[in-house]
Amino acid sequence: MNGFSLKEYNVSCKLYNDGNLISSSGSTDGGLIELDEQHYYFVGFENIDQVNLPDSINLTVEITVIPNDSGQKPLTALFNVDLDKEM
Known part of the structure; x- marks a missing residue:
């Protein structure tokens, strides 16, 4: 994500496998x-x-940018990645 400063925003990341x-x-x-x-x-x-x-996971990545100013709304981006385990 571009155009934000960690002084003005907090960022969280969550990883999900099949929800x-x-x-x-x-x-x-x-x-x-x-x-x-x-x-x-x-x-x-x-x-x-x-x-x-x-062996195979359906990974969902959720990244949320949370503004320190309570007048602004958080911005969330989601994307999915299918991964297979390598042995």
């Missing part, structure tokens, strides 16, 4: 790590281990 939450993270609790001024990555709270996941 079931498998991991969550956010900027307010230390789950967002800055790589450089424009790139970040999320560290999930739950440890996702290949053993715990089926």
